[in-house]
Amino acid sequence: MMQQAMDLLEEGTELKSLLDTMTSDDWVRETPFKNWTVNHVIQHLHGSDKMAVVALRDTDEFNAAKQNPAQVQTIMNPTIEGSKLRETWWSYFNEMCQLLGDSDPKRRVPWFGPDMGAMMFTTARQMETWAHSQDIYDLLGKSRNNTDRLKNIAVIGVRTYGWTFVNRKLEPPGPVPYVKLTAPSGDIWEFNDPSTDNYVEGSAVEFCHVVTQGRNIADVNLTVVGEPAGKWMSIAQCFAGPPENPPAPGSRTACYE
Numbered sequence: 001m002m003q004q005a006m007d008l009l010e011e012g013t014e015l016k017s018l019l020d021t022m023t024s025d026d027w028v029r030e031t032p033f034k035n036w037t038v039n040h041v042i043q044h045l046h047g048s049d050k051m052a053v054v055a056l057r058d059t060d061e062f063n064a065a066k067q068n069p070a071q072v073q074t075i076m077n078p079t080i081e082g083s084k085l086r087e088t089w090w091s092y093f094n095e096m097c098q099l100l101g102d103s104d105p106k107r108r109v110p111w112f113g114p115d116m117g118a119m120m121f122t123t124a125r126q127m128e129t130w131a132h133s134q135d136i137y138d139l140l141g142k143s144r145n146n147t148d149r150l151k152n153i154a155v156i157g158v159r160t161y162g163w164t165f166v167n168r169k170l171e172p173p174g175p176v177p178y179v180k181l182t183a184p185s186g187d188i189w190e191f192n193d194p195s196t197d198n199y200v201e202g203s204a205v206e207f208c209h210v211v212t213q214g215r216n217i218a219d220v221n222l223t224v225v226g227e228p229a230g231k232w233m234s235i236a237q238c239f240a241g242p243p244e245n246p247p248a249p250g251s252r253t254a255c256y257e
Contacts, residue, residue: 219252
């Protein structure tokens with residue numbers, strides 16, 4: 001199994017352990033993410049995972065489904081809730097991980113928009129699972145123990161520098177900032193050409209929260225120097241879809257270490 005698939009499985013296992021602690025009342029509580037309840041958050045993850053399983057099982061079936069908006073809506077917007085949702089999500093999630101783990105990392109996976117390499121597709125699912133897990137941790141006021149599998153998400157964050165601007169129909173400012181992050185283990189991760197006047201430096205956890213829009217840059221301790229770096233961190237978006245704005249300053253500052 002490729003490493004990214006193992007990392008994804010570990011990410012989901014952590015989320016499953018968190019969900020196992022929840023009461024029936026917790027499932028209908030609103031998270032800090034757009035006032036979605038826990039049911040909404042897991043339904044969202046489950047719908048994407050179900051569609052991923054279709055794409056990985058049979059490209060033709062996925063492409064046919066993609067031409068039928070009503071079918072896509074049905075697959076990607078499940079209505080089950082609570083413990084039944086948790087167990088159904090977990091079943092599909094494990095199948096998705098197995099299918100990805102058995103794939104050639106260079107395999108092209110059909111999706112909404114351009115096809116994606118299996119390795120990047122796997123990391124994208126990890127990113128979304130990790131980011132939405134944080135919504136639930138924040139709701140419950142619980143801290144989490146992050147590990148160095150977070151590097152996959154940091155890589156997506158760095159690689160989507162240009163996308164952040166192009167998605168908003170803006171010209172990406174240059175040069176691309178240097179990024180120096182301290183991993184949960186204490187290791188140092190460095191990206192792009194070193195610079196003393198255009199860089200982002202600090203906690204990898206905080207960087208990942210900013211690029212997934214789980215935290216506003218004003219609420220973390222990252223050092224941001226230079227105009228390109230500053231513009232990027234103010235609107236960073238490492239996920240697909242239309243432009244989204246980060247949470248308002250001060251609105252999401254619960255424990256995240």
